[in-house]
Amino acid sequence: MSAIAIEAVDKSFGDTQVLRSISLSIKAGEFVAVLGPSGCGKTTLLRALAGFEPIDRGSIRIGDTLLSGEGQHMPPEDRGIGVVFQNYALWPHMTVAGNVGYGLKVKGLPRQERENRTERVLETVGLTDFANRRPTALSGGQRQRVALARCLAMDAGVVLLDEPLANLDVHLRGEMEAEFARFQRESGATMFYITHDQAEALALADRIAVMNKGVIAQFAAPETLYSQPANEMVATFIGDGQICDIENYQPDHSGYAFAELFGVPVRARCQPNDRPCAHARLAFHPGDLKLTDQGGIDAVIRRMTYRGDILKVELGVGPHDQPLFMNVPAPARIEAGQRVAVTLADGWVLPDLKPEQAPV
Numbered sequence: 001m002s003a004i005a006i007e008a009v010d011k012s013f014g015d016t017q018v019l020r021s022i023s024l025s026i027k028a029g030e031f032v033a034v035l036g037p038s039g040c041g042k043t044t045l046l047r048a049l050a051g052f053e054p055i056d057r058g059s060i061r062i063g064d065t066l067l068s069g070e071g072q073h074m075p076p077e078d079r080g081i082g083v084v085f086q087n088y089a090l091w092p093h094m095t096v097a098g099n100v101g102y103g104l105k106v107k108g109l110p111r112q113e114r115e116n117r118t119e120r121v122l123e124t125v126g127l128t129d130f131a132n133r134r135p136t137a138l139s140g141g142q143r144q145r146v147a148l149a150r151c152l153a154m155d156a157g158v159v160l161l162d163e164p165l166a167n168l169d170v171h172l173r174g175e176m177e178a179e180f181a182r183f184q185r186e187s188g189a190t191m192f193y194i195t196h197d198q199a200e201a202l203a204l205a206d207r208i209a210v211m212n213k214g215v216i217a218q219f220a221a222p223e224t225l226y227s228q229p230a231n232e233m234v235a236t237f238i239g240d241g242q243i244c245d246i247e248n249y250q251p252d253h254s255g256y257a258f259a260e261l262f263g264v265p266v267r268a269r270c271q272p273n274d275r276p277c278a279h280a281r282l283a284f285h286p287g288d289l290k291l292t293d294q295g296g297i298d299a300v301i302r303r304m305t306y307r308g309d310i311l312k313v314e315l316g317v318g319p320h321d322q323p324l325f326m327n328v329p330a331p332a333r334i335e336a337g338q339r340v341a342v343t344l345a346d347g348w349v350l351p352d353l354k355p356e357q358a359p360v
C-alpha cells in the first residue's frame, strides 16, 4: 500500500498557472476523489501524478520515493501507478486477455505466470468468459472492467482514474461504482479519482479534494464538506448549498451561535473559537428550511418543481426577494404565489475571516 505526498506543486502552461501550490497528503489505501468545475486543473494534477506532465515547483512522492520535483522526473512506466481513462485506452487489435497481460509482457514476466495472473484478475472483475473477445465487442462497463483488471494485474499500489464513468449510462454507473469500491477493498490500492460529478465523489470517496481555479478549496471527508464547508465556494458547490448574510452574530463557544436571519432569530453551528461580530455568512442546504405556522421568516413561493418524493420550492425572501430553495416532502398543500413562513433547522456559519474579525 502506498501513501502519496503532494507538496506545494505549481504548474503553468505558458502564462496560465493551472496548479497553484497544491498540497495533498493521501494515506495508503485511501480512496480520494478530486472534484471541481470544468477547467479547475483536475486532469493536470492527475497527469502530474502519473508522470505525463512535469511540474514547475514542489514535489510528488509515493512512500519514500521521489517521483517529481527537486530536479527529478521519474518516467510514467517506472512509477508503479495504474491509470484508468474515460476512453479506456485499450488496444483494439488485442483480446481482453491480451490487453490485461500486455503490461506483464513488457515487464518481462514468463508466459505461464502472465497467463495465470491474467486469468486470476479476469475472474476478479467477472470477465473470465470474455477473455478471448476484442474490446469492440464489449459494453462500456465491461471495457472499464478490463482497464481495472489491467491495473490489478500490474499490482499497481496506486490507481488513478480520470472520469472513468463519464461515458456510461446511469444504470451502469451505479454498477461500476460498486465495482470500484470492491476493487479497492480487494486490492488495497490507493485510489485517486477525478470527477466533476459530486454524487459519484460523495458515494465513493473516503476524502474529497474540492478544487477551484488551480487551488484546493478544501480536503475533507464527504460529511465534513457537506456540513462544515470551509468557504463559500465549497458551500455552494456541494449539495445545492446556499448562503445568506446574518446579523448580530453571537457564538456561545460551544460550537453554536445565535444570529438574525432576515431579522428573525436563528441558531446555527459554528467554529467554537469564533468571536461575536455584526455580520457573518450562513451556509445551509434546501432540506434545512422548513415550513412553519409559528413565527418564522416571511417568504413567497415563486416556483415549484416536482422531484418524485420531494418538491423543490423556490422562495423569494426578505426585502430584496432573495431567491432561496427549500425541499418539501411531496405531496404538499402549497402553491406558487402563496405567502409562507419558514424556519432554519440547521446551518453552518462560514469560517472565512469576517471583515470585522480580520486583523488590521
Ligand SMILES: Nc1ncnc2c1ncn2[C@@H]1O[C@H](COP(=O)(O)OP(=O)(O)OP(=O)(O)O)[C@@H](O)[C@H]1O
Pocket (backbone or CB within 6 Å): 013, 018, 036, 037, 038, 039, 040, 041, 042, 043, 044, 045, 196
Ligand atoms: N497541454 C496544455 N496546454 C495548455 N493549456 C492546457 C494544457 N492542458 C490543460 N490546459 C489548460 O489548463 C486548465 C486546466 O485543465 P484541466 O484539463 O486540468 O482541467 P479539468 O479540471 O480536468 O477540466 P475538465 O473537468 O473540463 O476536464 C484549462 O484551462 C486548460 O485549458
